[in-house]
Amino acid sequence: xxxxxxxxxxxxxxxxxxxxxxxxxxxxxxxxxxxxxxxxxxxxxxxxxxxxxxxxxxxxxxxxxxxxxxxxxxxxxxxxxxxxxxxxxxxxxxxxxxxxxxxxxxxxxxxxxxxxxxxxxxxxxxxxxxxxxxxxxxxxxxxxxxxxxxxxxxxxxxxxxxxxxxxxxxxxxxxxxxxx
Numbered sequence: 001x002x003x004x005x006x007x008x009x010x011x012x013x014x015x016x017x018x019x020x021x022x023x024x025x026x027x028x029x030x031x032x033x034x035x036x037x038x039x040x041x042x043x044x045x046x047x048x049x050x051x052x053x054x055x056x057x058x059x060x061x062x063x064x065x066x067x068x069x070x071x072x073x074x075x076x077x078x079x080x081x082x083x084x085x086x087x088x089x090x091x092x093x094x095x096x097x098x099x100x101x102x103x104x105x106x107x108x109x110x111x112x113x114x115x116x117x118x119x120x121x122x123x124x125x126x127x128x129x130x131x132x133x134x135x136x137x138x139x140x141x142x143x144x145x146x147x148x149x150x151x152x153x154x155x156x157x158x159x160x161x162x163x164x165x166x167x168x169x170x171x172x173x174x175x176x177x178x179x180x
């Protein structure tokens with residue numbers, strides 16, 4: 001989840017999450033305005049939190065359910081994104097890829113090299129034979145690079161309907177994984 005900065009806002013956000021879903025989560029990591037939680041059912045938890053927080057004053061901006069956590073290597077992310085997108089996104093639906101952060105590749109010397117965002121998106125999109133719509137997609141392949149500890153980052157990957165990735169205050173509901 002992303003929330004307003006400062007420890008008191010993080011504490012307030014976690015208190016609200018406890019009020020909405022109970023104690024059935026583990027705090028994995030916290031940084032500035034980002035708190036990572038582990039839950040059993042990410043999309044079910046997202047639905048409960050969205051409904052619970054809708055009319056409340058809250059420091060929470062977005063809650064993003066994560067399908068997978070992978071190494072931040074473009075080939076690994078592209079492989080998993082291809083599988084998830086082809087399973088979930090209907091053939092006649094539109095999508096976009098949103099990438100926050102930088103992915104890496106291994107060069108001919110075996111060193112990690114950072115890839116430009118647009119180049120990483122191109123590699124990922126090659127495996128998803130669906131129509132791209134950047135302004136109003138029905139589905140989103142969402143990738144966020146998350147620092148877990150100093151010098152250690154991971155890529156989180158989610159594939160869901162576009163409204164899942166909007167602010168929690170936006171009144172748009174539905175099944176996050178099925179066309180509707």
